[in-house]
Amino acid sequence: MHTVLRDKFGFTSFQGRQEEAIGAALAGRDTFVLMPTGGGKSLCYCLPALVKKGVVVVISPLIALMENQVENLRKKDICCDFLSSTRSAEDRRAILDNIQSQSPQMRLLYATPELLTTDGFMLVLKNMYKRGNLTLFAVDESHCISSWGHDFRPAYRKLSVVRRELPQVPIMALTATAAEKVQDDIVKQLRLRNPALLVSSFNRPNIHYCVHYLFEAGALDPLPHVVALLKEGRSQDAASRWPCAVIYTLKRETAGEVAFSLSAKGIPAAAYHAGLKTAERTCVLSDWASGKTPVVAATVAFGMGIDKADVRLVVHYNLPKTIEGFYQESGRAGRDGRPAKSVLFYSRDDRDRMDFILGKPKKGKRKRKQPKSQQGNGELQAFGQLVGYCTARCCRRAILLRHFGEVLPAGTCTGCDYCEDPHGVAEQLERLESEVVIGAARRGGRRRSFGKADLPAYAGGADLASSAEDGKDSSDAASGEDEDDSEEAQAAKQALKRARTGDASDEAVLSVMAAAERRYANTSQQTGCTSNSLLNKLRLPNTKAAPAKPGSAVVGESMRAAARERIQKALEANGALSNLSQQQLAAASQACEEQCFNTSGSKPVYLSKLSNTAREAAKVAAVMDITCLAGCADPTDLGTTDATQDASLPEEVHADKAAAGPSQGAAGRMGSTPSRMMGKPIPTVALANP
Numbered sequence: 001m002h003t004v005l006r007d008k009f010g011f012t013s014f015q016g017r018q019e020e021a022i023g024a025a026l027a028g029r030d031t032f033v034l035m036p037t038g039g040g041k042s043l044c045y046c047l048p049a050l051v052k053k054g055v056v057v058v059i060s061p062l063i064a065l066m067e068n069q070v071e072n073l074r075k076k077d078i079c080c081d082f083l084s085s086t087r088s089a090e091d092r093r094a095i096l097d098n099i100q101s102q103s104p105q106m107r108l109l110y111a112t113p114e115l116l117t118t119d120g121f122m123l124v125l126k127n128m129y130k131r132g133n134l135t136l137f138a139v140d141e142s143h144c145i146s147s148w149g150h151d152f153r154p155a156y157r158k159l160s161v162v163r164r165e166l167p168q169v170p171i172m173a174l175t176a177t178a179a180e181k182v183q184d185d186i187v188k189q190l191r192l193r194n195p196a197l198l199v200s201s202f203n204r205p206n207i208h209y210c211v212h213y214l215f216e217a218g219a220l221d222p223l224p225h226v227v228a229l230l231k232e233g234r235s236q237d238a239a240s241r242w243p244c245a246v247i248y249t250l251k252r253e254t255a256g257e258v259a260f261s262l263s264a265k266g267i268p269a270a271a272y273h274a275g276l277k278t279a280e281r282t283c284v285l286s287d288w289a290s291g292k293t294p295v296v297a298a299t300v301a302f303g304m305g306i307d308k309a310d311v312r313l314v315v316h317y318n319l320p321k322t323i324e325g326f327y328q329e330s331g332r333a334g335r336d337g338r339p340a341k342s343v344l345f346y347s348r349d350d351r352d353r354m355d356f357i358l359g360k361p362k363k364g365k366r367k368r369k370q371p372k373s374q375q376g377n378g379e380l381q382a383f384g385q386l387v388g389y390c391t392a393r394c395c396r397r398a399i400l401l402r403h404f405g406e407v408l409p410a411g412t413c414t415g416c417d418y419c420e421d422p423h424g425v426a427e428q429l430e431r432l433e434s435e436v437v438i439g440a441a442r443r444g445g446r447r448r449s450f451g452k453a454d455l456p457a458y459a460g461g462a463d464l465a466s467s468a469e470d471g472k473d474s475s476d477a478a479s480g481e482d483e484d485d486s487e488e489a490q491a492a493k494q495a496l497k498r499a500r501t502g503d504a505s506d507e508a509v510l511s512v513m514a515a516a517e518r519r520y521a522n523t524s525q526q527t528g529c530t531s532n533s534l535l536n537k538l539r540l541p542n543t544k545a546a547p548a549k550p551g552s553a554v555v556g557e558s559m560r561a562a563a564r565e566r567i568q569k570a571l572e573a574n575g576a577l578s579n580l581s582q583q584q585l586a587a588a589s590q591a592c593e594e595q596c597f598n599t600s601g602s603k604p605v606y607l608s609k610l611s612n613t614a615r616e617a618a619k620v621a622a623v624m625d626i627t628c629l630a631g632c633a634d635p636t637d638l639g640t641t642d643a644t645q646d647a648s649l650p651e652e653v654h655a656d657k658a659a660a661g662p663s664q665g666a667a668g669r670m671g672s673t674p675s676r677m678m679g680k681p682i683p684t685v686a687l688a689n690p
């Protein structure tokens with residue numbers, strides 16, 4: 001092992017848990033390897049391929065990743081290849097002949113999960129199995145198997161077929177980001193048998209973590225701060241070079257704007273996202289890798305397989321959706337072990353926007369494979385954890401590590417803004433909170449709602465709408481449950497059908513694989529995608545929409561119904577309102593939604609107001625607050641009716657509410673007095689549209 005390590009790979013020693021992983025694989029044992037980004041996971045399956053007879057099959061999610069690895073291994077004279085739609089028929093035949101021969105020369109073969117799980121390819125694998133030529137299955141980026149994770153790819157789920165059909169071949173699952181729940185899921189889904197669990201620390205001690213708060217009263221634009229960070233990095237470099245940096249943005253447009261603005265200030269920067277042509281992306285990547293363009297502003301399409309050692313700064317210009325995503329992206333900094341920075345910009349607007357994007361009901365999702373436990377607001381919960389990272393008054397590193405089940409001993413943080421200045425961070429958080437309250441008071445007691453002017457990070461209102469839909473589409477795609485009507489998707493479905501019914505020509509199998517890869521690369525990883533047909537459907541005015549009132553938004557009835565449902569769920573979850581009946585809550589939701597509808601001049605404003613309303617609904621402290629949330633100074637404005645009145649509410653409820661005194665929330669600000677509620681039954685609101 002050590003000889004191969006030195007002679008083939010040029011390393012003097014193993015790092016992390018490489019040696020144990022390799023030892024387990026050579027002993028024929030299943031292995032679960034969790035190492036941080038840049039930890040050296042690929043060696044864990046590459047080295048056994050050179051020591052043992054047979055072929056190591058590596059499952060990898062992207063052609064680009066496979067190409068990159070094959071290229072690197074070939075430089076070391078290691079015989080390896082990958083199967084994909086980009087290969088000629090001749091190449092594919094040569095590969096299949098090689099691996100099915102009595103003694104294959106091939107040491108490693110890379111393939112996507114889509115290819116591996118087809119009947120045709122399984123036949124090839126069984127041939128190899130019979131000859132004893134399958135050394136190991138390495139499942140790279142194995143967190144894609146879990147819908148708890150952030151990069152779920154449905155085809156990964158089918159990999160259990162490997163254990164079923166080829167039971168004696170050891171399996172190695174590898175990942176850099178998997179919280180405990182995801183780790184369990186990986187082991188379960190792949191049916192690993194008594195696996196060696198090799199979990200390294202998630203700690204990246206050389207990365208300094210910082211959350212930069214943006215205030216309403218100040219500039220909400222992160223750009224000047226990014227420029228300052230880059231200048232600071234430049235002044236720290238002896239040769240006065242711009243630091244190598246990645247700036248992650250939510251949307252493609254923002255990536256373009258940031259790159260443009262930085263270039264205009266003399267900072268060499270380029271944009272990278274899935275909307276660019278392949279040649280353009282390649283060019284941006286190679287200029288970045290060579291140092292010609294040290295700064296890249298990118299969406300999450302700039303992802304797996306980015307292996308540049310000297311990234312000094314990773315900025316999150318917008319909030320990421322999950323801690324896992326954040327950890328992986330920020331982890332691209334400092335792979336050389338030298339000091340590096342992660343800076344995440346946090347503003348209330350950004351948070352509200354993401355809240356809304358993720359909170360929208362996903363049309364048609366529940367009908368299909370979503371596990372029960374994850375129905376509802378799993379994405380919102382995951383985002384809530386990320387918000388917790390930003391707003392908790394405690395060490396950032398400790399929060400990250402705790403998320404992955406690790407405890408950071410007190411006082412051992414190697415650098416974060418909180419540990420350096422806990423009072424400063426606390427003050428900023430207080431300021432953030434007070435701005436929310438002051439802002440609401442200034443608006444006459446109404447809760448904050450977005451208008452175009454309130455969205456400086458976005459070009460305009462329509463952008464917000466598309467962003468919201470984008471989030472929906474991308475998450476649908478990520479969970480593999482969207483209905484894609486595109487020609488490409490239809491062709492892929494046909495091919496998949498042919499493959500399943502045994503007519504698995506190479507072309508059919510490869511076209512399924514190519515379609516899956518394109519969808520994964522272009523939608524799952526690209527939050528800014530706008531091409532989904534669902535989005536277009538939602539954009540069309542709905543013929544069943546309620547008649548638009550003057551100045552009201554053009555919003556379809558289905559969206560309005562979903563909005564009412566969302567508000568109602570928030571009210572139902574609010575313990576302070578547990579005494580209200582379903583009918584009362586439904587009526588309150590309706591009133592709140594109508595308020596949003598009637599006071600919004602456009603769909604984006606409606607969506608933003610809705611988002612705020614749903615959030616506030618979860619927080620209201622009394623019935624009075626609901627009425628104010630719905631914009632009524634008098635609860636009876638909501639339409640109290642004797643017929644539907646729930647006069648049977650127990651006396652103590654009224655007494656409790658009276659004893660609670662004036663609400664801290666909107667009630668007081670609206671000038672309503674609690675006495676108006678006292679002695680009166682809590683109003684039951686009538687359904688406006690029975």
Ligand SMILES: Nc1ncnc2c1ncn2[C@@H]1O[C@H](COP(=O)(O)OP(=O)(O)OP(=O)(O)O)[C@@H](O)[C@H]1O
Pocket residue numbers: 011012013014015018035036037038039040041042043176305306307
């Ligand atoms: N034993 C070792 N000694 C020194 N360097 C190593 C060793 N093993 C791997 N490396 C180097 O570490 C770097 C990262 O390795 P690798 O790409 O396998 O990491 P990874 O864990 O797969 O990262 P990612 O999760 O980002 O894909 C590579 O440049 C590799 O050459």
